[in-house]
Amino acid sequence: MRNFDLAPLYRASIGFDQIADMMDRVLSGDVNQPTYPPYNIEKTADDAYRISIAVAGFADEDLSVEVREHALIVSARKSEDESERTYLHRGIATRAFERKFQLADHVRVNGASHADGMLHIDLVREVPEALKPRQIEIARGNAVTKDVVDAKAVN
Numbered sequence: 001m002r003n004f005d006l007a008p009l010y011r012a013s014i015g016f017d018q019i020a021d022m023m024d025r026v027l028s029g030d031v032n033q034p035t036y037p038p039y040n041i042e043k044t045a046d047d048a049y050r051i052s053i054a055v056a057g058f059a060d061e062d063l064s065v066e067v068r069e070h071a072l073i074v075s076a077r078k079s080e081d082e083s084e085r086t087y088l089h090r091g092i093a094t095r096a097f098e099r100k101f102q103l104a105d106h107v108r109v110n111g112a113s114h115a116d117g118m119l120h121i122d123l124v125r126e127v128p129e130a131l132k133p134r135q136i137e138i139a140r141g142n143a144v145t146k147d148v149v150d151a152k153a154v155n
Contacts, residue, residue, distance in 0.1 A: 074121070
């Protein structure tokens with residue numbers, strides 16, 4: 001495994017700490033990332049996404065979806081006591097889990113639904129008006145306007 005030194009990135013950039021931290025986490029080589037439960041991430045529109053998580057065997061009250069510190073945290077804990085049941089074969093895993101998804105800036109959770117053993121979480125990216133591209137009008141000739149403050153009016 002290669003080791004990357006991200007120190008130059010920290011020294012040469014301001015305000016990109018989240019990106020550097022994310023790259024650091026990805027490149028850390030953490031092989032033991034959880035694979036349960038399986039999930040899909042799909043793009044449903046230009047600024048809309050859906051996370052679908054397979055949660056067979058869990059009821060609505062067993063599931064928790066929350067947003068905390070730019071992260072979407074999905075967790076489940078089986079509420080009923082299954083010690084009274086005797087299984088000959090148990091192939092449906094209903095063990096507790098916590099799955100964390102990092103959210104980019106301006107991405108918010110629009111809603112969640114649970115149907116047919118799938119938990120669907122809809123996300124939308126809402127870019128503020130100030131950050132959207134805008135067209136700048138070009139003035140002709142010497143018609144550049146400047147706001148000049150009269151020194152006498154200020155004092």
